[in-house]
């Protein structure tokens with residue numbers, strides 16, 4: 025706790041330990057910056073850019089940028105809010121998100137962000153891509169319609185030897201995060217549940233688990249995303 | 256050489272109806288066809304989806320009766336997860352689902368009565384369309400309009416408490432339900448401030464019925480004779496023959512009351528029922544195989560249910576049922592507009608059932624779901640407000656839906672609605688070349704009796720925008736009229 029530094033977010037005086045990433049430093053000061061790909065305890069990659077802030081006139085991802093003494097950070101200005109909203113909209117239109125029938129609904133970070141940023145109708149046209157559902161594993165369904173390529177599963181769901189159950193396949197427009205076919209056959213129940221939990225959206229589903237938690241009783245039904253961050 | 260009259264809604268929302276009336280050169284009606292553009296993409300849309308999503312997905316089929324689809328799908332999946340074929344759920348699971356169903360039944364029937372049929376009764380079927388709607392009722396009979404609004408609200412609150420949301424809830428899951436009723440919720444429904452409590456709903460349902468009977472006895476000739484035609488009738492009945500809209504065996508009677516489908520297990524529905532495809536219609540025409548396409552078609556819905564059932568298992572509705580049956584000497588009722596009468600008796604029954612269920616401690620239980628040995632295929636039937644609804648699913652080894660077949664209530668009533676329109680056409684359009692307001696109203700009234708899901712928006716507005724066109728032998732337009 026010795027190495028405290030001072031910085032500002034939207035003009036508000038803040039303090040944090042040096043070297044912390046901006047998102048975490050902001051949270052320590054009761055300020056919420058939205059994240060999607062970022063996960064506590066996992067090395068950040070800056071994949072989704074939802075956490076963008078402006079520092080010295082430049083947009084930076086706050087999950088990968090350490091806070092520095094005297095830094096002046098702009099986070100809640102109208103244009104940054106709109107940028108975040110447009111990222112959310114893009115994620116919606118580039119997949120097939122049919123929330124009412126999605127088991128993740130109410131626990132989904134993307135959906136929760138859409139509510140928080142009051143997305144009504146996306147500004148972009150829906151792409152309605154044709155995406156497969158892989159149900160060949162006995163424990164997991166990988167629904168490509170809802171994957172946002174955040175890599176959280178790749179980074180966190182590994183076997184004892186450190187091999188990831190989930191991998192990238194193809195490139196460009198055909199890019200997919202898939203469950204490794206062989207490893208998918210033997211994945212155990214606890215790991216399957218963890219994978220579902222770590223996925224911010226409803227792309228990884230545990231088989232036969234559906235809707236046993238009533239609507240209204242789910243995580244973001246009670247409080248909007250980010251509500252846990254306050255002083 | 257033939258002429259064609261086309262009646263077509265001006266606005267297309269979720270589905271739309273279009274009526275063509277085919278005449279020969281002398282103006283005799285040859286055939287009437289009701290074209291309903293049904294959302295048929297659904298059966299393909301669910302293919303590949305994990306089976307447990309079905310009860311939630313299918314609700315999108317209809318904005319008017321999502322709960323019926325939700326429950327029919329859940330019943331089919333009960334079979335798949337090994338929870339029995341309709342009677343294997345835990346008491347809490349079954350009773351919560353029943354409460355949900357009666358709630359939806361009550362609100363749907365109330366909507367139909369107050370928004371769609373009461374205006375006709377109050378202002379006459381040929382009354383000014385500008386006031387022949389719920390707004391007209393609000394202006395002239397405000398207490399009636401309040402009842403309509405409150406009865407719907409009560410039903411919707413029941414749905415919310417059982418399904419989680421007023422529309423598109425998730426309450427029913429394969430093998431049971433995901434929540435019980437809290438004591439607070441129950442007490443609110445039983446003892447809530449006037450008028451939102453079960454006792455009031457029962458007495459209002461009685462009042463609505465009295466309101467209809469008054470109209471009926473003052474206009475007996477019209478109500479009895481409007482589009483009368485004999486038909487078979489089909490519905491679920493409880494094993495002992497009681498009216499049961501949630502579960503039972505499949506029974507059909509003919510126009511004289513003879514049983515022609517003998518209380519069979521609906522898991523085998525495809526042994527008894529076939530669907531005919533006709534080139535001019537998107538909607539199929541179901542019929543009882545044994546009797547063929549010509550003779551095997553049947554009606555479903557309130558009229559049919561009170562024709563197949565032997566009795567109603569709640570006292571007030573049973574009393575009304577007896578009086579109603581006496582009108583036809585205990586024989587099946589084939590009067591098209593008695594559908595409204597039957598619907599209101601069912602509304603009363605639903606209110607009584609809601610009250611009875613709310614007093615049942617099983618609703619508060621914690622044992623919600625039951626599962627057994629998994630199966631690959633399941634059928635779920637339910638009596639939706641508009642009639643028997645069939646859901647049939649088959650899954651693959653990976654738990655994905657491989658095949659879905661649905662026969663919705665409106666499809667079951669396809670042939671009867673065509674018959675009803677044809678009857679009307681024969682009586683008011685034969686030899687005519689100019690379209691009158693009366694013709695359009697008559698077609699509307701005939702179709703509306705069946706309360707088809709033509710379009711959610713038109714349901715809500717309480718009127719069906721029509722375009723009526725007379726087409727001469729050489730396809731020239733002779734006349735055209737629109738209702739707004």
Ligand code: SF4
Nearest residue numbers: 121123126132225226
């Ligand atoms: S993943 Fe999230 S946003 Fe996508 S359908 Fe499911 S709940 Fe909706």
Ligand code: SF4
Nearest residue numbers: 171172174175177223
């Ligand atoms: S499956 Fe889920 S966790 Fe994995 S990349 Fe896709 S969205 Fe992220």
Ligand code: FES
Nearest residue numbers: 070072073075087
């Ligand atoms: S949360 Fe920072 S880039 Fe995704």
Ligand SMILES: [Fe+2]
Nearest residue numbers: 317319320708
């Ligand atoms: Fe419907």
Ligand code: NI
Nearest residue numbers: 317319708711
């Ligand atoms: Ni509808």
